[in-house]
Amino acid sequence: MFLLIGILCQVVSGFDGSMMNGIQSLESWQDFFNHPSGGRLGTMVNGNTIGTLITIPFVPFLCDYFGRRMSVIFGCAVILVGAALQGAAQNFSMFMGARILLGVGGCIASAAAGPYVTECAYPSQRPQATAMMLASWPLGAFVAALVTWGPYNSSLQSSTWSWRIPSILQGFFPLIQFILALFAPESPRWLISKGKIEQARDFFTKYHADGDSEHLLVKVQMAEITATLEEEKAQNMSNIVKWIKSPSLRHRLFICFFVPAMLQLEGNALISYYLHIVLNNVGITDSSTQLKFNIGLTVWGLVAGVLVASVVDKFNRRTVFFTGLSSMCFCYVIWTILSLTLAQQRDFTDKGLSSGVVTMIFLYNGCNIICAAIGTPYVMEVCPYFMRAVGSTIYQLSGNIAGVFNNYVNPIAMEKITWKYYIVWCCYLVVLIVIVYFFLPETRGRDLEDVGEVFGSDVLGGRAAVKKAVGVDTETHYKEKNGFTKEHVEDQV
Structure with missing residues (x-):
């Protein structure tokens, strides 16, 4: 709504x-x-x-x-x-x-x-x-x-x-x-960019994870967005x-x-x-x-x-x-x-x-x-x-x-x-x-923090942040569990 x-x-x-x-x-x-x-x-x-x-x-x-x-x-x-x-x-x-x-x-x-x-x-x-x-x-x-x-x-x-x-x-x-x-609510990415980390986490918990603050999707999005924004700031x-x-x-x-x-x-x-x-x-x-x-x-x-x-x-x-x-x-x-x-x-x-x-x-x-x-x-x-x-x-x-x-x-x-x-x-x-x-290159199937890959550069630190946040290589994890490579945890969830 x-x-x-x-x-x-x-x-x-x-x-x-x-x-x-x-x-x-x-x-x-x-x-x-x-x-x-x-x-x-x-x-x-x-x-x-x-x-x-x-x-x-x-x-x-x-x-x-x-x-x-x-x-x-x-x-x-x-x-x-x-x-x-x-x-x-x-x-x-x-x-x-x-x-x-x-x-x-x-x-x-x-x-x-x-x-x-x-x-x-x-x-x-x-x-x-x-x-x-x-x-x-x-x-x-x-x-x-x-x-x-x-x-x-x-x-x-x-x-x-x-x-x-x-x-x-x-x-x-x-x-x-x-x-x-x-x-x-305000955009969680804007909240993170302004240092309002907990408000952004509350957004993902309520609207993307049905109230579960420990949900994998909350961890993934917080880690990937935070890392990508920090890298964009550095650049x-x-x-x-x-x-x-x-x-x-x-x-x-x-x-x-x-x-x-x-x-x-x-x-x-x-x-x-x-x-x-x-x-x-x-x-x-x-x-x-x-x-x-x-x-x-x-x-x-x-x-x-x-x-x-x-x-x-x-x-x-x-x-x-x-x-x-x-x-x-x-x-x-x-x-x-x-x-x-x-x-x-x-x-x-x-x-x-x-x-x-x-x-x-x-x-x-x-x-x-x-x-x-x-x-x-x-x-x-x-x-x-x-x-x-x-x-x-x-x-x-x-x-x-x-x-x-x-x-x-x-x-x-x-x-x-x-x-x-x-x-x-x-x-x-x-x-x-x-x-x-x-x-015009193809971008389908990528989340917002990974689109830079199709242009051959930019901000590519989001994936590494995800692996660190969830404590597992997500691509390897999904390949072992499901028999295929899944690039984004978000899509799987």
Whole structure:
């Protein structure tokens, strides 16, 4: 239950994208803001991103100094203020200011949420728990689609409350996170880093060992984490210059920048924020129909997100990336061909082609979730503890810089060259597949303190500390007992 504090962190982002999609189809919103388009529309959509970019330089300090839990509490409080102001907006400036506040709070809460879930989850359940963070994105999108569609089909259709209600409800899930965080424990790794050893031991005893302080898993985790953090301190790994000088850490830094940018630059922003324009381009212009498509797309995304997150640890990380990217590329190619055929008709007489485009959008969205589900777990795994808050912040920075590009370029490109813009994404997806093949190593099956081995260096003292703590060579012990080598006691438990 307490892990929901972090798992729900993407709800705000998903809600925001779906809500902005939905309210663009509302005449009351269009009339109130004088039918924004092009750069002005891009600025309104980018308000959230602008707030994120403003906040990013301060987030690592907040997460490391005040802790993961307190950072989530503060971030959610800011989101609540932003949601209230957005719902009460009287003009463009007030609406933009509220969206910037939403970005500020969302950045702080999301940056702290990744490390919190990663560091608190039960070891064998960590990949699924962190993958569920991405599943919360379509949850937020689904709720936003419903609360946008509902007022449209009621007496509020012509009232500004048709978009004010969804704006205010953007604070609903952050309110749940805020309340849960008030009673939740802090990350045990953060506690150990601050010298609060007994509090960390109490965490592992209560939440990972069912109250047994002498449990082997408690000894293993305390020994491995303590030794690894001490070694990271000795190597001064909190210094960003260290990342630049070390080849293996440069590799990790590249991954922190590349993966979130990749997940934003897969063509997915077209349906996340500009479904209204995409559907207009294939002849589906009715507002009610567009809102229904938005609801259907978010339901499908929610189901796919939960299913993928539930089984994500059954497959290698690279396999998941390859599957998602290649299937997205296939969907985009078919989508482009169908859009070309529709463009040649010019009058959209063949409704079957329009339905084909919609089908490809749905299939593409499911394929995108396959790839996106492993993004946060993968980045959190490759970051050593003292750079995990920085890595999470870089994740936000890189993703939002890519988001700025999406939100300014996409509406202009869609209006100017329509279906031809899809060709760009077909080609770019091929480039991403090549980069993943050559630069992303496999990390599945390793705990957080041992991932450095796949990069050929870094902090490797955790395993030795485990052997000393439990008084036995764990690999030899499990080989003699079970007939096979088991690298991590955590996995066996």
